[in-house]
Amino acid sequence: MAGKTIVCRCNDVTVEEIEALIDSGVTDIEEIKRLLRVGMGPCQGRTCIPIVISILARKTGKKPEEIAPPKARVPVRPVRVEVIVGGADE
Amino acid sequence: MRLNEHPVLRFERGREVTIYFEGQPIKAYEGETIATALHAAGIRVLNYSPNKKRPRGLFCAIGKCSSCLMVVNGIPNVRSCITLVEDGMRIERQHGRSRLPTKAKPPEFKDAKVVKADIIVIGGGPAGLMAAIHASRAGAKVVLIDENPRLGGQLVKQTHKFFGKREQFAGVRGVEIAKILEKELRKSENAEVFLETSAVGIFQEGEEKLVLAVRKERELIEFRGRAVIVATGAMERMIPFENNDLPGVYGAGAIQTLMNTYGVKPGDRVLIVGAGNVGLILAYQLIQAGVEVKAIVEAMPKVGGYFVHAAKVRRLGVPILTRHTILRAEGREKVERAVVAQLDENWMPITGTEKTFEVDVIALAVGLRPSIELLHQAGCQIKFVRELGGHVAVRDGWMETTVRGIFVAGDSAGIEEATTAMLEGKIAGIAAALRLGIADESWVEEIEKAQRDLDEFRSGPFGRRVAEGIRKALLGGVAGE
Numbered sequence: 001m002a003g004k005t006i007v008c009r010c011n012d013v014t015v016e017e018i019e020a021l022i023d024s025g026v027t028d029i030e031e032i033k034r035l036l037r038v039g040m041g042p043c044q045g046r047t048c049i050p051i052v053i054s055i056l057a058r059k060t061g062k063k064p065e066e067i068a069p070p071k072a073r074v075p076v077r078p079v080r081v082e083v084i085v086g087g088a089d090e
Numbered sequence: 091m092r093l094n095e096h097p098v099l100r101f102e103r104g105r106e107v108t109i110y111f112e113g114q115p116i117k118a119y120e121g122e123t124i125a126t127a128l129h130a131a132g133i134r135v136l137n138y139s140p141n142k143k144r145p146r147g148l149f150c151a152i153g154k155c156s157s158c159l160m161v162v163n164g165i166p167n168v169r170s171c172i173t174l175v176e177d178g179m180r181i182e183r184q185h186g187r188s189r190l191p192t193k194a195k196p197p198e199f200k201d202a203k204v205v206k207a208d209i210i211v212i213g214g215g216p217a218g219l220m221a222a223i224h225a226s227r228a229g230a231k232v233v234l235i236d237e238n239p240r241l242g243g244q245l246v247k248q249t250h251k252f253f254g255k256r257e258q259f260a261g262v263r264g265v266e267i268a269k270i271l272e273k274e275l276r277k278s279e280n281a282e283v284f285l286e287t288s289a290v291g292i293f294q295e296g297e298e299k300l301v302l303a304v305r306k307e308r309e310l311i312e313f314r315g316r317a318v319i320v321a322t323g324a325m326e327r328m329i330p331f332e333n334n335d336l337p338g339v340y341g342a343g344a345i346q347t348l349m350n351t352y353g354v355k356p357g358d359r360v361l362i363v364g365a366g367n368v369g370l371i372l373a374y375q376l377i378q379a380g381v382e383v384k385a386i387v388e389a390m391p392k393v394g395g396y397f398v399h400a401a402k403v404r405r406l407g408v409p410i411l412t413r414h415t416i417l418r419a420e421g422r423e424k425v426e427r428a429v430v431a432q433l434d435e436n437w438m439p440i441t442g443t444e445k446t447f448e449v450d451v452i453a454l455a456v457g458l459r460p461s462i463e464l465l466h467q468a469g470c471q472i473k474f475v476r477e478l479g480g481h482v483a484v485r486d487g488w489m490e491t492t493v494r495g496i497f498v499a500g501d502s503a504g505i506e507e508a509t510t511a512m513l514e515g516k517i518a519g520i521a522a523a524l525r526l527g528i529a530d531e532s533w534v535e536e537i538e539k540a541q542r543d544l545d546e547f548r549s550g551p552f553g554r555r556v557a558e559g560i561r562k563a564l565l566g567g568v569a570g571e
Contacts, residue, residue: 003418004142006335009149009157012141015330042156042167046325047149050459050480065474069481072466074291074302078156078167083310085199 007055008048010041018052022059029056033070042078045070091130093353097378098249098263101353107177123239124170124181125151125158126352134337134424136160136170140186145423147337151344152244153237153288154325154461157335159184168307171344172286174239202302202310207233207282209522210301210315212289212464215243216508217500218321219271220515221522224536225319226280228520228529233313234281235303237288241275242268243323243500245508247346249375254509254547264508265350287311292318292468292496299495317495317522320465321515324458324479324501329363332418338425342372342455349379357451361428362386363416367395369455373403376453384447387414387430389437417444419452428452458505465502469493477559478504486565488521488537489514497522504563506556510547513540 005015013036026032029052038052039045049069057064093101104120109127118127125136125148135145136158149157153172162168163180166188170181207230211222214236222234240246248264259267275281286306293300301313326341328334338357342364345356360376362369365388373383386403391413393400404410413433420427432443459480466472470491471484483491483498490497499518500511517540523529524537548557 003332004144004335005330005332006144007330009139009146009155009335012139012144042159043154044463046461046463047155047157047328051328051330064476067474069466069472072463074293074467076290076463076467077288079290079304080165080307083304083308 007051008036008038008041010043010048011037013038013048015051015055018055019059022056027056027060029053029067030070032056039070044072044076091132091355093349093355093379096353099265099350099353103353107175109175109177109179109181111181112183118175120175120177121239122175122352124160124162124168124173124175124179126348126354127175128170128181129348129356130354135183136337137184138186139335143186144335145337146335147424148340148344148348149328150326150341151347152323155341161188165307171347172238173307174286202312204312204314205233205282205284207231207313207315208526208528209233209317209319209519210235210299210313211319211321211519212236212301213243213321213323213500213502214238214241214283214285215321215323215500215511216245216267216271217323217502217511217515217518218243218319219268219275220512221319221321221497221499221519222281223271223275223278224516224519225523226275226278228523228533230280230523230526230528232278232281233284233315234275235284235287235289235301235313237286239286241272241283241285244343244346245271247343247350248508249350249378250371252509255543258509258512258543258547267508284311289313289322289464292320292464316526317497318468319497319499319515319518319522320483320502321498321500321511321518322461322464322502324505325461326454327457327459329416329454329456331416333421334419336419336421336425337423338421338450339419339452339454342368342453345372345451345453346375349381350375355379355381356453357449358382359384359447359449360451360453361416361430361447361449362453362455364388364455364457365390365393365395365400365410365412366455366457367399369453370395370399370403372453372455373408374399374406377406377408383408384449385430386410387416388412389415389433415439416452425450425452458501460502460504462502465491465496465498468496470496470498473563475504475559475562477555478506478563482563484563484565487541488525489518490521490525492565495522495525504556504559510544510556513544513547516540517544
């Protein structure tokens with residue numbers, strides 16, 4: 001198996017991919033999230049966001065205090081669609 | 091791989107059942123999770139990742155990281171770490187994302203079940219249990235929900251005896267404290283408990299708070315009340331290194347869950363990353379369970395945890411390599427080796443200092459971060475406070491956040507200890523009942539007493555740092571660094 005350093009397990013995003021995107025000029029965490037889909041998988045950023053913030057702080061010279069985490073939305077964890085809309089299979 | 095003898099714990103297993111993994115029958119016990127039963131059978135790879143097709147296994151083991159998703163009875167994305175086995179269950183590894191069904195009936199609309207209470211407590215660990223116990227004693231009708239199959243949060247895997255005062259359970263093991271608190275809560279006629287129930291959102295509807303939740307992944311429940319106490323605990327930190335997602339790289343808490351809650355050996359040979367109290371206690375617990383601990387690596391120049399814990403671990407022959415870090419995990423489908431190296435003053439690995447350890451488990455004990463998703467989603471003001479483990483909700487001395495009626499307690503308010511989580515839970519529970527006008531004024535004294543106990547507990551060398559963080563997190567408190 002090829003060596004990779006994974007930041008986001010849900011969407012298989014590596015440190016290199018995040019660094020390359022920041023180097024290309026994208027330094028807004030909401031934009032990084034949308035372009036690479038970090039924090040948009042089933043864990044909703046529980047594992048990756050602190051690492052993304054520390055990479056961003058290191059690359060931009062900002063303090064972690066200055067980088068707000070991406071917005072958290074409902075549902076905060078995966079829910080089966082039929083649970084929300086009803087459904088009659090049970 | 092199952093533990094039958096243990097110096098401290100006794101494992102009471104449920105009725106024997108059979109589950110089918112990729113068609114093969116596997117022996118399991120009622121009351122244990124799917125991931126536990128598979129681990130006991132030597133199965134580490136639970137799924138293959140969506141894009142890079144990398145093997146994945148457990149990581150957090152408490153339903154937060156989603157690294158354990160499997161297909162169960164044909165349904166994908168099931169968190170195998172918190173879903174209990176059932177006789178005859180069919181379990182398959184998940185390969186990436188599942189396709190949506192091509193044919194589906196239009197769903198029939200159905201109203202969600204509604205449960206009403208005065209106070210809704212989310213999380214049944216030390217903070218949530220104490221909040222629920224005290225809110226109900228103060229006269230409030232309380233509902234407590236937790237997504238795990240049992241109450242107690244992380245107490246259920248703490249085999250060590252607690253410090254502090256007698257009323258703070260000094261000398262009692264965490265696993266026993268969980269039982270005492272559960273019994274206390276179950277005695278109350280004012281409190282109702284919903285397990286295997288995940289809160290997915292908090293809303294305001296007029297004067298009411300609505301907590302939307304899903305029970306056992308299939309039943310939508312609306313919990314309606316006037317106050318919400320969020321005690322959702324913490325999430326294990328992950329660190330970047332090569333192959334950090336290989337099955338066998340586990341959070342320290344995940345190992346404790348396997349070993350101390352379910353009596354399953356996490357592996358045979360372990361490297362621990364992080365020499366704080368969690369890493370040191372974990373080393374001791376692994377040795378108690380008959381697992382070899384090859385070494386503990388710590389990036390800082392000094393051991394972070396208590397000296398007594400470090401001395402105990404060293405006496406048992408475990409080397410603690412300070413100024414060392416993990417470079418990579420190696421192995422095909424699971425961890426076979428770990429490579430570490432010494433760090434220079436700029437935290438860069440020094441070439442030529444690499445050491446390889448033949449291990450099948452790498453335990454990450456590199457800290458926790460507060461689980462704040464629900465607070466963040468509900469609109470509570472969030473602030474980064476390094477001393478508390480990351481982003482936390484701003485709150486007042488009674489643990490109420492900037493959204494009226496939403497309280498916070500325990501690790502979700504800042505990473506600390508179970509003892510302080512219990513005190514914060516007590517404060518939040520009583521405060522919620524007071525602010526709703528349910529409890530009478532005499533309860534204010536109880537809050538003040540708990541606040542004094544907290545101050546006392548935080549006056550030690552470790553607590554001072556936390557106390558500094560709390561000052562930053564307080565409403566109108568000092569500005570961040």
